[in-house]
Amino acid sequence: MALITGLAIDEANVQEMADGGLFGESFFGRQVIEAARELLQQQSGPESDPLPICEFFDRDDDMGQGKLRLILDGDSDVCVAVINHDGTMADVEFCTPFSGGGRSPKVREALLNLARAIRDENESNPIGSREPHKRAVTSLDVAFAVASKSDGDYSWQLLHNSLLSDEDSANEYATTLANAGDSETQYCAVKIERGGVSQVGNVVWGIREL
Numbered sequence: 001m002a003l004i005t006g007l008a009i010d011e012a013n014v015q016e017m018a019d020g021g022l023f024g025e026s027f028f029g030r031q032v033i034e035a036a037r038e039l040l041q042q043q044s045g046p047e048s049d050p051l052p053i054c055e056f057f058d059r060d061d062d063m064g065q066g067k068l069r070l071i072l073d074g075d076s077d078v079c080v081a082v083i084n085h086d087g088t089m090a091d092v093e094f095c096t097p098f099s100g101g102g103r104s105p106k107v108r109e110a111l112l113n114l115a116r117a118i119r120d121e122n123e124s125n126p127i128g129s130r131e132p133h134k135r136a137v138t139s140l141d142v143a144f145a146v147a148s149k150s151d152g153d154y155s156w157q158l159l160h161n162s163l164l165s166d167e168d169s170a171n172e173y174a175t176t177l178a179n180a181g182d183s184e185t186q187y188c189a190v191k192i193e194r195g196g197v198s199q200v201g202n203v204v205w206g207i208r209e210l
Contacts, residue, residue: 009036035097038105049116054180056173057115060127070115073180074208077102078111087168143192144170144200146177151184158190158197167191171201181206 013024013033023029051057057070065085073079073093081091094111095102102108146162149155159177164170170189178187189201 004036004040006040009033009040012036031103034103035105038097051112051115051119054177056176057118057122059118059122062127068118070111070118071176071180072112072115073176074182075180078108078115079176080111145190145192146170146174146187147190147197148177148181148185148187150186156188156190163192167200174201175204178204178206180208182208 013022013029015023017023017026017029024033051072053072053074053076055071058067060067067083069081069083071079075096077093077095079091079093081089083089094104094108096108097103097105144164144167146159147156148159149157162170162173164173167189174187174189178185181187183206185206186203187206188199188203190197191200
């Protein structure tokens, strides 16, 4: 990766354009300068704690029955959801800068730090679960998971760390994975019983073009 210097950014910022204006004051120039400063900060700062993609970071509400959820999708965009007690969800997405077209690099980095804080606090100071899908699955009388199948695969495969205890959570996770997955992979929620594995949700295809 080519390195960039603060001096080069400052010089580009005040570069005069053909119309007499300054590059850093133009619509696209401001975006380029902002992205360059963010890249410089990434190059000069310490390496951050990496987060896995397609893994939920949930934190239950301190006072109620809602929760905050973050996930890093397949393009490393940060998706944030607020889920209330009846399961209604509102979500927003902050894209990666540069290649992803994201225009909120500081907000995105703050959200990554929030995900790290949730992960660390769930380990050191967990809040007692109030929702069925957060209960640990202790037996295989009935459990749910997500399976995937890509072009060229002969059979469906259960996804690692996708074991859940209710059908709605499995369907929601399958949809989330499809939104982050490639267009040649399909996902489906399944029910696991002593007698075998059966499909319980619709098959959803990944939406990312290869």
